């Protein structure tokens with residue numbers, strides 16, 4: 189049954205002008221950081237294919253302001269943001285502010301910024317916005333996977349209540365935005381094999397902050413706050429910090445109640461975490477390693493044989509080092525300690541409505557579907573799939589009936605995960621993207637707050653999204 193179901197699936201540096209346009213812009217290690225000043229962040233993001241340094245080579249990939257990843261946007265709750273997107277690609281694009289609770293009229297994935305055009309996104313971040321590690325990336329339908337896989341992604345930090353905790357204030361801070369690339373002979377993003385596009389394109393070049401195995405320094409007896417962002421188009425990471433503890437302090441949309449020591453960290457596309465790492469071990473190097481995650485490859489290889497691993501955009505499962513934590517040999521008298529408490533996660537009120545969302549592979553003739561469905565419907569521009577009331581709380585049961593992993597992402601509002609495969613979650617978290625392995629079921633609770641309008645939910649394997657695994661949610 190499952191095999192048949194799977195088979196059915198087959199039918200350079202920015203210009204000085206740009207810098208001067210950015211208030212509060214600085215560069216560290218060549219990575220542009222645009223920080224809000226006096227409550228305003230204003231900058232231009234120029235999307236363009238350029239030669240950049242990528243890992244240990246030069247590659248002509250898609251960049252914002254000539255950087256991969258794009259500039260770090262660093263703002264506070266209550267700030268005003270004004271981003272001018274300058275589209276110097278040869279295809280339409282737009283921007284999605286992943287992790288922001290703002291109106292879908294602004295964070296509008298249906299908006300098109302044509303090739304050669306500019307568009308100004310201007311909005312206020314709510315003053316009660318949760319402390320969040322987010323990211324921005326293109327979300328132009330049918331082009332999303334290609335543009336993100338080409339390199340277009342950048343971090344978006346929202347500072348707030350979590351930053352006020354004394355132990356967090358004392359911690360040093362690092363970002364690790366993880367991407368995978370696949371390059372052709374010209375060192376440009378390669379065109380994936382059609383099967384790889386359906387499967388979800390992956391690259392064999394795994395980079396953190398555009399570098400191969402970047403070094404992140406951690407003072408001995410210090411505390412490191414590490415923000416991890418999976419900005420890959422399809423790849424699901426299974427990460428471990430070898431021979432060293434790390435403690436979860438925040439998920440996609442905010443802090444958890446108290447630090448939780450992690451072992452294995454599964455991070456699907458779109459997901460983020462914040463971790464605290466105490467520098468209380470022997471000085472030396474500790475690696476963050478990525479282990480293969482079974483997204484459904486076994487089944488594909490069973491169906492098509494080893495030869496699929498030769499197809500452009502499909503990679504063989506392997507272990508790779510993503511980054512190295514390096515202890516500076518510097519003794520402090522007083523070791524910094526982990527905070528005992530972070531921020532309480534208030535449970536959402538019980539739900540007024542229950543809904544079911546079935547992720548599967550099938551055909552929706554009305555939408556001219558290419559085989560990826562939610563509730564037997566593929567995405568169709570202008571067709572509302574789900575209508576909810578502003579202010580309501582709902583429980584959504586998301587059932588993955590498919591043989592592939594499908595991480596589920598909801599725009600605009602955050603949610604709490606209630607259970608996985610019938611088992612209650614051990615602690616409350618705020619999320620906007622939840623991993624679903626093949627045949628898993630997850631129940632989430634969401635309250636539609638503040639903003640009416642049309643927004644979307646979709647699979648964050650971006651090839652699946654482009655192929656229809658997306659629905660329009662209207663909040664009225």
Ligand SMILES: [Cu+2]
Pocket residue numbers: 593594595647648649652653657
């Ligand atoms: Cu998917």
